[in-house]
Amino acid sequence: MTAPLKHSASITLEVALGERAYDIVIGRDVLQSLGMRVAALRPGVRTAIVTDRTVAKYWLEKTQASLSEAGIATSAVIVEEGEGSKTYAGLELVSEALIAAKIERNDLVIALGGGVVGDLAGFAAAILRRGVDFVQVPTSLLAQVDSSVGGKTGINSPRGKNLLGAFHQPVLVVADTAVLDTLSPRQFRAGYAEVAKYGVLGDEAFFGWLEANHADMFAGGAAREHAIATSCRAKAAIVARDERETGERALLNLGHTFGHALETATGFSDRLFHGEGVSVGMVLAAEFSAQLGMIGSSDVDRIKRHLAAVGLPTHLQDIAGFAQEGLPDADALLALMAQDKKVKRGKLTFILLEAIGRAVIAPDIQPSLVRDFLTRKLAHKT
Incomplete structure (x- = not known):
């Protein structure tokens, strides 16, 4: 697999969901085409x-x-930046503002x-008027x-994390890779963890x-457009x-069961960005898989080596403030994992690895094994 030698004009992929199918448009400076695309999709719409x-x-x-150039009123x-807005209060603020703006069922919300x-x-x-369509204009790599x-x-x-929500597909995704130039190095690295995840879980060649x-x-x-397009295609x-994560889609949560617990434990703060939690979580999932005899140590080392090479955290001790504030003990982390959305009738389900490129859903993992594993990991000083 090789990267294209030059930037393409744009790449368009389809999420094939029948009547609810939608396009993902990826490319440098595609943001300027947003109005034209929205007007073609919803003539006369307000946003x-x-x-x-x-x-x-x-x-x-x-x-x-x-x-405006496409004649669309908006x-x-x-809202404030960061996870602090992803709360009941943040939802109330946005919902009330959309109602005040008189956004109707046939209008569009644009997430920028x-x-x-x-x-x-x-x-x-x-939830607005029992469902209004929306467009995603993502501005971070993640x-x-x-x-x-x-x-x-x-x-x-x-x-x-994410315990309240709904499946609500966008009608269009416009991913302008030029906007990523304004991200901080840390934000870009955090997003890269999700890119690497697609290779680790299902595509060793990638x-x-x-x-x-x-x-x-x-x-x-x-390489940026190529990596983003490959990730989105997967x-x-x-x-x-x-669509509703009744089976295979759970594989996309590789690293997230550990990662979400760590995000909650650090108060959804700047101590740990989501992608950083995923990075640590992927390594923990790989190491736990090795403990269970599922994956070879060389693959585990390869995953850790690559994530560390781009500057991502790979150990619990890499989390900001670990030496000063520490983390909850293994029992407390396990209790946070018990709130994970993949828990079924109180039994833990993990996404584990048999090899790079081969993730599996592992239901009914014994909590005692996870507790002992986390206890050992937390005991490391560096």
């Missing part, structure tokens, strides 16, 4: 853009200009932002390859390609086969 303060500073005016709802904005705006759209595709929307509970080409992707070369195929 409301939900975004956060940081994204608004860079991209709100350009988004509004694209819509208003804006601006990263995963937090996409989840929050999508959930508000899902959102472009993961959260903007597939229709998962929601907010956090103090008891856990993982090998990432090992060879990640530098060009980070630098904004043609997710779109799984979503088309299992």
Whole structure:
């Protein structure tokens, strides 16, 4: 597998869901085509853009200009950046603002932002007037390859990540790779964890390609569009086969059972970005799989080596503030995992690995094994 030698004009993929199918448009500077695409999709529509303060500073005016040029009326709802907006209070703020803007059932909500904005705006759209369509315009790498595709929307509970939400598919995703140039290095790295995840869970060749080409992707070369398109293609195929996560789609949660518990344990704070939690969680899942005799140590080392090479955390001790604040003990982390959405009748389900490129759903894992594993991992000093 090789990267294209130059930037393509754009790449369009389809999420094949029958009458609810929609396109993912990927490419540099495709944001300027948003108004034209929305007008073709919904003639005469009115829109409301939900975004956060940081994204608004860079991209709100350009988004509004694209819509205005296509004759589309729009208003804006601006929330604070970060997981703190993905709450009951954040949902109330956005929902009431959409009602005040007189967004009707045949109008569109536009989520302009990263995963937090996409989840929050999508959930508000899902419940507004019992369902309003929405468009995803993801502005982070994580959102472009993961959260903007597939229709998962929601907010956090103090008891856990994404415990309130709805499946509500967008009608269009426009992923402009140029907007990623404004991300901080840490934000880009965090999003990269979700890119690497697609290779680890189901495509060893793609993982090998990432090992060879990640530098060009980070630098904004043609590898960026290729990696994003490959990730979206993989997710779109799984979503088309299992939209409501009754089976195969659960594989996309590789690293998330551990990762979500760690995000909750650190208070959904800047101590641990979502993608960083996924990175640590993938390594823990690989190491736990090795403990169970499922995967060879060479594959585990390869996963850790690559994630560490791009600057992602790979151990619990890498989490910011570990030396000062520590983490809850193994029993407390296990209790947080018990709130995971994959728990069935109180029994834990993990996504584990048989090899790089071969993830499996492992139901009914004995909690004592997980507790002992986490106890050993937490005991390491460095």
